[in-house]
Amino acid sequence: MSSDRTEQLRVIKDELLNLTESPLYDYRQRNNYFPVIGQGNHYAEIMFIGEAPGKNEAETGRPFCGASGRVLDQLLASIGVPRPDVYVTNIVKDRPPNNRDPLKTEIDLYAPFLERQIDIIQPRVLATLGRFSMEFILRHFGAYRSGARISQLHGTVISVRVSYGTASVVPLYHPAAALYNASQRGTLEDDFQVLTQFLSGR
Secondary structure, eight states: OOSOHHHHHHHHHHHHHTOTTSTTHHHHHHTTOOOOOOEEOTTOSEEEEESOOOHHHHHHTOSSOSHHHHHHHHHHHHTTOOGGGSEEEESSOSOOGGGOOOOHHHHHHHHHHHHHHHHHHOOSEEEEESHHHHHHHHHHTTOOOTTOOHHHHTTOOEEEEETTEEEEEEEEOOTTHHHHOHHHHHHHHHHHHHGGGGOTTO
């Protein structure tokens, strides 16, 4: 694999721009939206993985740039990590209509792009944001337990085998949860402290 991670990620961007087979492609075109590929450090130790972009994200092409993004930035600040130091992306790269949950067919179509991003960036930590992201990542790496809920697994560290060795999955609630439920803000802050154990080399 080429050592030029930026070029490899640019290839993914070009493919996603022209992903006409996506059921979300026409919706993107009609609304002058952009695919949201990802943003951040291409050598990040922590990769945050959400579910799908919302309206603000699709209008700008940047992940987590709306209200949820502000919460994410604050949570990162709470552990002393500048946002440019991490990589932020989603499983599904185009906005589903009306911010509905991504469909399985959409996840299946976009997942290979996320898998390639993981292989290129090689993060030590895959921090999943929300239920869909948690379930997908744990299933993909063979660590999903039937019946496991995010309410049980949030803030835990789950070791998985990846193409470049081992990595840790840390399930987290979606930052949007803090917008609708104040008590979830404290939970998210506590769970983010779990990430500090992976910052020793900074």
